[in-house]
Amino acid sequence: MRQSGTELATIRNFIAGLPGWGSGDIVIEPAIPILASPSWRGVDGFPWRATRKGGGDSIFIKAMDRDAELYIDVACAFEAAQRASDLGIGPKVLMADSDVGLLVMEDLNQGWRVGTLERMLEPDIVDAVIAAMRLFQSGPPLPRRKSVFDEIEHFYAAAAAAKAQLPSDAEWLVKELRFAADAFRSLDIAAAPIHGDGNVSNILISDAGEVRLIDWDRATTADPLEDIGSFLVEAYAQEPEARDVFTRSAGTFDEGAFNRARIYGVADDLRWGLIGALLAARSARNTLEFYKFASWRFVRCRMVVREPRFGEMLRRIA
Missing domain, CATH: 3.90.1200.10 (Aminoglycoside phosphotransferase (APH), C-terminal lobe)
Incomplete structure (x- = not known):
């Protein structure tokens, strides 16, 4: 399980297996601010957005915080996210590894609220x-x-x-x-x-x-x-x-x-x-x-x- 400050190199190596995401022309930056109160937003893991330079294509990466071990069954959560992806009721899951706590999904950013x-x-x-x-x-x-x-x-x-x-x-x-x-x-x-x-x-x-x-x-x-x-x-x-x-x-x-x-x-x-x-x-x-x-x-x-x-x-x- 990664800390909320997951090293960018770890994420970069992880997503390198995705077609088109193994080059050096990738910018990885925080996706949303983490906020516990009044809403539990982004608390479970540190959210990152990886963007291709020039093209603008992006993916969303959730790096589970070590705190997640206190209250989340990460393997079950990732399985549920994959099912939701397959059913078309959740973001499309591109890669997932519950052992290291990394979940990579389509980036529902533009046109979504x-x-x-x-x-x-x-x-x-x-x-x-x-x-x-x-x-x-x-x-x-x-x-x-x-x-x-x-x-x-x-x-x-x-x-x-x-x-x-x-x-x-x-x-x-x-x-x-x-x-x-x-x-x-x-x-x-x-x-x-x-x-x-x-x-x-x-x-x-x-x-x-x-x-x-x-x-x-x-x-x-x-x-x-x-x-x-x-x-x-x-x-x-x-x-x-x-x-x-x-x-x-x-x-x-x-x-x-x-x-x-x-x-x-x-x-x-x-x-x-x-x-x-x-x-x-x-x-x-x-x-x-x-x-x-x-x-x-x-x-x-x-x-x-x-x-x-x-x-x-x-x-x-x-």
């Missing part, structure tokens, strides 16, 4: 995102089989072992979501491969309205409702809008399934809060605002869990 909350109000875009999720879910299981509830337990233990700074009610939040996990175990859930991270910054949108999903680091085999749940909690702060989008995704409104999706969104907030707290304690990159990001996710999780409606949601999951 990162998703925003405003774009998630456009029905055609929402339908394209949901269709991409469903297509990925139709494939064979991924080797990783961890639900969001499994990850909460894992990262809570890891954060405690690292003596991470956690909010005073962290144990209570974990226990509440543990209660939810117990309730979900009684359900007959057919697991499927999922993207697992509904942050709108993980959606690229072309000028023509095409959609690509990126950052497959949380990809796993789990309840497909985890996908829509993490998307709803990120993109729709108000329940009426979330209901509308859920109905578009399912074709009809199923209260039990909707409540399960919403609870998955709450669990997603707790999981990311714990990941942020863990990295705030363990990462060498102390210039990044990991705990600020974690605090926001804890706040949003707490807001829902403390509402009487959270218990009502749990009672109506079937």
